[in-house]
Amino acid sequence: MANLKEVRTRITSVSSTQQITSAMKMVSASKLRRAQDAILSLRPYADKLKEILTNLCSITDNSQGDYSGEREIKTVLLVSITSNRGLCGAFNSNVIKLTKRRAEEKYKGKIVSVLSIGKKADDYFKNSELHIIGTDMPKHLFTLYDDLTFDNVAAVAEKIMANYINGQFDHVELIYNKFKNASIQELTAEQYLPVLPPEKEEDSNLVHDYIFEPDKNQIIEELIPKSLKIQLFRAILESIASEHGARMTAMHKATENASDMLKELKITYNKARQASITNELIEIVSGAEALD
16 A cells, blocks of 8 residues: 555646646636637638628529639548647547548548648648658748738638649649537548539528629629638637637546546545554554553
8 A cells, every 4th residue: 555645746746737627627618619710700700601602602603713613532631629728638649640530531642741730730730641742832821810810811821722723733722620619629620622513412401692793703703812821710610619618628537537636535544544544543542552
């Protein structure tokens, strides 16, 4: 059985850890509220923009457009969106594992590159064969979180679109955690480029009552880049909200585990203390009997 000093040291250590995890849980809960408000405010706009674009594409021959034309897939870009910090359970590792799995399985035999948004993905992929080398693609994108604005994200989206148009990549995917609620994050692999055509089963629900000014094709040419910028910005906001939810859940579980461990340690401490007292009594009685 551990001696009293060792058990007291462990109790002090676990108590300190419990205070830290409890504080981190409260901080994440506060940040989650702001991140949740941001993504819930953006979703209606992004969904409506996508709906309008889908309606327009369904009645316009844009199959050979810059962003919607189908190509033979030879080169693939996977945009892996993680966080800059850890202590959020499997949040980051799930994104990294899915990125690797899609590169090795779905796009086996293709030239696959990974563009990392977030320090955890950047640290993992920068020394791997999937890291982008010798291109003008933006680097150190984990700095986006220091000043996350639509304009900064739009600049990254424009770079991705430009490299898609010039033929550097034939297919682009976003891989991130989609926010559902504080305890559930949905791991998502979403096609970014080329732009997906409208689904046939939805055609009956599409609204075609539009007045076009100046014309349909020109409107689509302006809407698609804007929609793609919104799509990337939304994915990052979804990831941020998911990160805080995952961290809050992880810290809540860590706090509960620390509480359970403290209970066990206190029982162990009491047993060790009782054993020590019993030994001292035995020594006293033995000494008294020896004197008699």
